[in-house]
Amino acid sequence: MTTAGRPPDIAITGIGLLTPAGQGVEQNWEQILAGRPAASRDPALAGQPIDFSCRVPDFDPDRELGRQLAWRSDRFVQLAVVAARDAVDDAKLDxxxxxxxxVGVVLGNSLGGAATLELQHRTLLxxxxxxxxxxxxxxxxxxMVAGAVSIDCRATGPSMVIGTACASGANAIGAAxxxxRTGRCDVVLAGGVESALxxxxxxxxxxxxxxxxRRDDPAAASRPFDVDRDGFVAxxxxxVLVLERAEDATARGAFRYAHLAGFGAASDSHHITAPDPLGRGMxxxxxxxxxxxxTDPGEVAYVNAHGTSxxxxDSAEAAVLGRVLGEGTCVSxxxxxxxxxxxxxxxxxAAYTALAVAYGQVPxxxxxxxxxxxxxxxxVAGAARSQPVPVAVSTSLGFGGHNAALVLKAAA
Structure with missing residues (x-):
């Protein structure tokens, strides 16, 4: 299970994505590389102080899941089940x-079925x-999201949900x-989901x-690291990623987007919502x-930063990246x-970081x-940058002082 005393690398062999940039790897990567913002007016928020968001476009749960499963599932479960199916198909597993x-399932989520809860509370009243x-x-x-995915995918190994706010998805991948590494599973479906708009x-x-x-221009509202940033766009x-030990993926001839080589997590112990200004947990x-x-810090070629806008x-995270990896580190x-x-x-x-490693493009x-x-x-701004990405990092921070980092390497 180890090489020269080190734990085995973990291969990413499948990716399932339903995001505001589209469904599937191709749609997502095209829009991410083009840098086209997805924020727009949200009819469900009409009349609210903030009336814009980033929703998954053109998602039809009845079409994707069938009427019965869609009817008894909140949207966060619907999205996760479809993403898991797509990831398994992408990995060419049955x-x-x-x-x-x-087969295990480890997913991150924080707010659960918020839409269902609001609807049923209104019904009660x-x-x-x-x-x-x-x-x-x-x-x-x-x-229930891990339960639904395990049922749908016939995965009877461990299934669990990690709830560490905006670090949930990264921590779920780390747990997977x-x-x-310990041999408890041969395949794990790992990732995160949220739908609470x-x-x-x-x-x-x-x-x-x-x-x-920035209601006057929603498309320009999410502006990480910009001097005029004023908050994130929800x-x-x-x-969902399909994870396998690299040796197993190689043995079955699977395509490997990248290898997950390292994981770290820590807490700020500072404030319920604000990050430690010195970034000590990160x-x-x-x-x-x-x-x-x-991995030596100098080996990192690219960081997909948490970068919330x-x-x-943004300022605390940038300071940490500069301090650990060196000023001038390539980030987006x-x-x-x-x-x-x-x-x-x-x-x-993490999926976008794996694509950057696989295809040598920094969004x-x-x-x-x-x-x-x-x-x-x-x-990196303005346009995607073509360059080798042998080693990359993805960072995540969450309310409650949760911090997580993943190290990805090119598949040999």
């Missing part, structure tokens, strides 16, 4: 015939207790790596001061991930395109027109 006892759906609890439970959630985030208020999405997570991967996050944030998918962000961005940071002078990194 979920109807594999040994399900050796307007129509009475007898009209509340008996499916309310299973449709809103956070863990350990299931593979509801009036209550959006107004709560707005009242916190977390969201951009988004929904799902990203630094600890990053250094742990690099050590886990046996909030004043506090894909949230300029997708907005902030919350618990799904770490998984979606640009959309809407970055004037770099914050406090950011001394090489932030």
């Amino acid at each position: 979920r109807t015939s594999w040994n399900g006892s050796r 307007t129509e009475g207790p007898a009209e509340v759906s008996p499916l309310t609890v299973p449709m809103t439970m956070v863990n 790596m350990e299931l593979l 509801t009036p209550a959630c959006m107004n709560a985030l707005h009242r916190m001061g977390a969201l951009s208020t 988004a929904e999405g799902a990203g 630094e600890q997570a990053l250094r742990t991930a690099l050590a886990d991967a046996g 909030t004043p506090l996050n 944030s894909t949230k300029g395109v997708t907005g902030h998918t919350l618990a799904a962000a770490g998984a979606i961005e 640009p940071t959309a809407n970055l027109t004037r770099l914050d002078p406090r950011v001394t990194l090489d932030v």
Whole structure:
């Protein structure tokens, strides 16, 4: 299970993506490389103080899942099940015939079935207790997304949900790596999902001061590392990766987008929503991930940063990256395109990082027109950059002081 005393590398052999940039690898990568922002007016938020968001376009759950499964599932579960199916298909595995006892599911989520909960609460108040759906609890439970994916994919190994806010998806991938490294599973479906673009959630985030208020130009609202950034644009999405030990993937002739070589996690122990201004938790997570991967900081060719477009996050994160990896480190944030998918962000961005490694292209940071002078990194903007990416890092931070970092390497 190890080589020269090191844990085995973990191969990414399948990717499933449903994001504001589209469905599937091809649509997502094309829009991410083009740097086309997805934010737009949201009819579901009409009349609210913040009336724009980033939604998954053209998603028809009845078409994708069938009427019965779609009807009894909240949107966050719908997105995750489709992303998991796409990832398994992309990996050229057969979920109807594999040994399900050796397949695990680890997904990140924070807000569960927020849309269902709001709808049923409104039903309670307007129509009475007898009209509340008996499916309310299973449709809103956070863990149900892992349960639904395991049922759909006939995966009878461990299934669990990691809830660490916007670091959930990255932490889920880290937990999945350990299931593979220890031999508990042979395949793990790992990632994250969030769909909570509801009036209550959006107004709560707005009242916190977390969201951009650029209502006059939603497409330009998410602007990571820009001096004029004023908050993030809330988004929904799902990203699921098929993970296998690299030796197993090689043995079956699978295409490997990249290898997951290292993972680190740490806590700020500072504030419930604000990051540590010195970035100590993020630094600890990053250094742990690099050590886990046996990677020198100077080897990192690209960082897909958390880069939320909030004043506090971007400056603190940039300082950590410069301190650990060196000023001038090549960095971009894909949230300029997708907005902030919350618990799904770490998984979606790990997928984008894997694509950068596989295809030697660094995506640009959309809407970055004037770099914050406090950011001394090489932030890619304007156009994608073609360059070899033998080693890359994806970073994630979350409310509660959660920090996570993943190290990816090119498949040999």
